[in-house]
Amino acid sequence: MPRQDRYALVPPPVAAAGGWSPDQLSYAFHDIVSSMSVLAMTGLVAIGSFAAGMLGALTGLGGGMIIVPMLTLVFGVDIRYAIGASLISVIATSSGAAAAYVREGYTNIRIGMFLEVATTLGALGGAYIAGLISTSAIAVIFSLVLAYSAYRSFQPREEHSIDGPPDKWATRLRMDGTYPTAEGMQPYTVHAVPTGFSLMFLAGILSGLLGIGSGAVKVLAMDQAMRLPFKVSTTTSNFMIGVTAAASAGVYLHRGYIDPVLAFPVMLGVLAGALTGARVLAGAKVRALRTIFTVVIVFLAVEMAYKGLRGGI
Amino acid sequence: MSEPLWRTGRWSDEHVELFVGNLLRWGVIIAAAVTVVGGALFLSLHGGRIADYHVFHGQPDALKSVSDVVANALRFQPEAVIQLGLLLLIATPIARVALSLLAFVKQHDRTYIVVTAIVLGLLLYSLTGAGA
Numbered sequence: 001m002p003r004q005d006r007y008a009l010v011p012p013p014v015a016a017a018g019g020w021s022p023d024q025l026s027y028a029f030h031d032i033v034s035s036m037s038v039l040a041m042t043g044l045v046a047i048g049s050f051a052a053g054m055l056g057a058l059t060g061l062g063g064g065m066i067i068v069p070m071l072t073l074v075f076g077v078d079i080r081y082a083i084g085a086s087l088i089s090v091i092a093t094s095s096g097a098a099a100a101y102v103r104e105g106y107t108n109i110r111i112g113m114f115l116e117v118a119t120t121l122g123a124l125g126g127a128y129i130a131g132l133i134s135t136s137a138i139a140v141i142f143s144l145v146l147a148y149s150a151y152r153s154f155q156p157r158e159e160h161s162i163d164g165p166p167d168k169w170a171t172r173l174r175m176d177g178t179y180p181t182a183e184g185m186q187p188y189t190v191h192a193v194p195t196g197f198s199l200m201f202l203a204g205i206l207s208g209l210l211g212i213g214s215g216a217v218k219v220l221a222m223d224q225a226m227r228l229p230f231k232v233s234t235t236t237s238n239f240m241i242g243v244t245a246a247a248s249a250g251v252y253l254h255r256g257y258i259d260p261v262l263a264f265p266v267m268l269g270v271l272a273g274a275l276t277g278a279r280v281l282a283g284a285k286v287r288a289l290r291t292i293f294t295v296v297i298v299f300l301a302v303e304m305a306y307k308g309l310r311g312g313i
Numbered sequence: 314m315s316e317p318l319w320r321t322g323r324w325s326d327e328h329v330e331l332f333v334g335n336l337l338r339w340g341v342i343i344a345a346a347v348t349v350v351g352g353a354l355f356l357s358l359h360g361g362r363i364a365d366y367h368v369f370h371g372q373p374d375a376l377k378s379v380s381d382v383v384a385n386a387l388r389f390q391p392e393a394v395i396q397l398g399l400l401l402l403i404a405t406p407i408a409r410v411a412l413s414l415l416a417f418v419k420q421h422d423r424t425y426i427v428v429t430a431i432v433l434g435l436l437l438y439s440l441t442g443a444g445a
Contacts, residue, residue: 039360042352071366078369088399092341095405099338107330109413113429116410120435127439173424242406243432249403250439254378256371260395261355264348267402271345 038261045075046265053093053273058280058289061149061297062241063270064090064212068142069300073307077262079135079142083211084257087249089270090213094242096271097278098235106235111175111190111228112243115200115221119240120247122204127251130209139308142210146301149216150294169193179232188229196226200240208248213241329416333409340405344398351386351394358391379440407436 036044048070049063056063064086071082098107130138166176170190178185199221203214218240222233252258375381376396383400385393414429 036364037360038362038364039356041364042356042360075366077366080369081366088402091402091406092345095337095341095402095409098409099334099341109330110425113410113413113425113432116432117428117435120432120439124435124439239406239409243410243436246403246406247436247439250436250441253400253403253440254442256373256377258376258396258399259366259372260348260351260376260392260399262366263399264352264395267348267399268345268352271341 041075042261042265045071045262046269048074049089049266049269050273050276053089053270054277055273055289055293056093056270057097057274057277058293061153061293062090062213062215063093063274065146065149065215065297066300067266067270068211069146069304071262071266072139073300073303079138080130080255080257081259081262083130083138084249084252084259085263085266086211087245087252088258088263088267090207090211090245091242091249092267092271093274094213094238094245096275097238098242106179106231107239108175108177108228108232108236109239110173110177111222111226111232112236112239114173114175114193115197116240116243118197118200119204119207119218119244122201122206123208123244123247124204124251126205126208126210127248128208129205131255136308136311138209139304143301143305143308145206145210145212145214145216146297146304150297150301152216152220153290153294165189167191167193177232179229186229188232189227191227192225196221199225204244204247207241207244208251211245211248211252213245215241329412333412336408336412337405340401340408344402344405346398347401348395348398351391351396351398354389354394355391403440407433407440410436 049067052066052070053063055061056065067086067089068079068082071077071085072079077085166189170176170193173193175190175193176188178187180186199217203217203221206212206217207214215237218237219233222228222237223230226233228236249258375385375390376392379400382393382396386397410429410433414426414433417425417429
């Protein structure tokens with residue numbers, strides 16, 4: 001197909017006629033965005049992505065969780081382009097945050113690398129599955145993961161006791177380490193390596209399928225199953241998110257899912273938002289923000305599931 | 314920031330991590346700068362077109378492989394310049410894995426040389442050929 005056709009004038013989609021429906025709002029947006037210039041769209045996408053990146057950083061859910069619903073529901077972007085752009089922004093956030101974390105020295109590179117075998121394999125698998133199933137099915141799965149992440153974000157994150165006998169795999173793979181606390185360097189042991197590894201494979205599949213960082217599943221694996229201290233699991237998970245996303249980004253690139261003109265305002269917006277969010281994190285009322293954000297996410301999850309089932313995505 | 318690794322010859326985890334921090338920072342800055350240049354170029358030429366992402370067309374072949382993206386970016390094709398910036402960004406975590414591999418080699422850590430080589434292999438497989 002000739003290049004010019006991609007930006008040709010398209011007729012706006014017909015708005016839902018009569019009565020209220022959950023997608024009426026986004027149809028109204030579709031009318032606006034379907035006649036919008038690339039320049040205006042780029043600006044609005046950048047602003048939206050900035051907000052998504054900031055909320056993602058403040059709540060710990062990650063920007064990818066909100067980029068895909070924002071692009072598909074508000075801007076009417078095809079979910080495949082949305083996932084491609086989201087993956088790019090996930091890598092940007094991960095590398096940007098890691099550059100800041102790395103100096104603090106909490107990342108356990110051995111745990112991260114070992115679990116990366118599971119997440120990269122999963123991510124490649126997820127990216128392949130994405131090419132096989134319908135976009136409606138992807139939307140429905142996305143909404144389920146979205147709802148689960150919102151639920152998880154409300155569960156108190158409990159610090160587990162970090163002593164006790166380590167897993168035999170952890171010993172064999174020399175995963176145990178130390179991390180800095182107020183009382184100096186504190187040793188920790190690693191538990192349930194096979195469970196953690198399996199959960200990471202699942203996290204990889206979801207990441208490759210949906211273009212998200214799968215932070216909620218990664219934290220579940222490292223906090224709950226492997227019982228790592230927060231400081232270690234957070235930074236190690238962040239390192240893994242970037243590598244996992246890079247594994248599926250290659251597949252998406254070759255499939256033509258990564259549209260540079262759409263992806264660049266998403267990437268720059270999320271990156272700037274995430275860095276701003278991390279900076280204001282200390283002074284912010286995180287609990288109130290998390291509540292607001294969760295309401296938004298539940299709304300997006302319902303709308304995505306509804307449109308996915310109706311075949312509107 | 315300490316001396317570069319290859320000068321000090323010290324490959325402790327701490328030194329590698331410090332180097333990695335700078336690598337990631339500069340990787341992201343350079344990638345962002347390249348996409349900004351490409352994006353500005355594209356918007357100045359085609360910013361007035363009607364945006365159409367509602368229907369999926371897939372990208373043209375020129376933007377789908379690493380070699381084609383680099384070749385077209387060198388001709389200042391605006392979308393290829395943006396795509397090159399995105400590829401540089403994708404390369405940052407891959408570079409981090411590659412550097413970890415080098416560190417494990419220096420530390421003669423056989424188990425993790427194998428583990429890291431598998432991860433790096435999967436990443437390069439994805440970037441160079443998967444899904445084509």
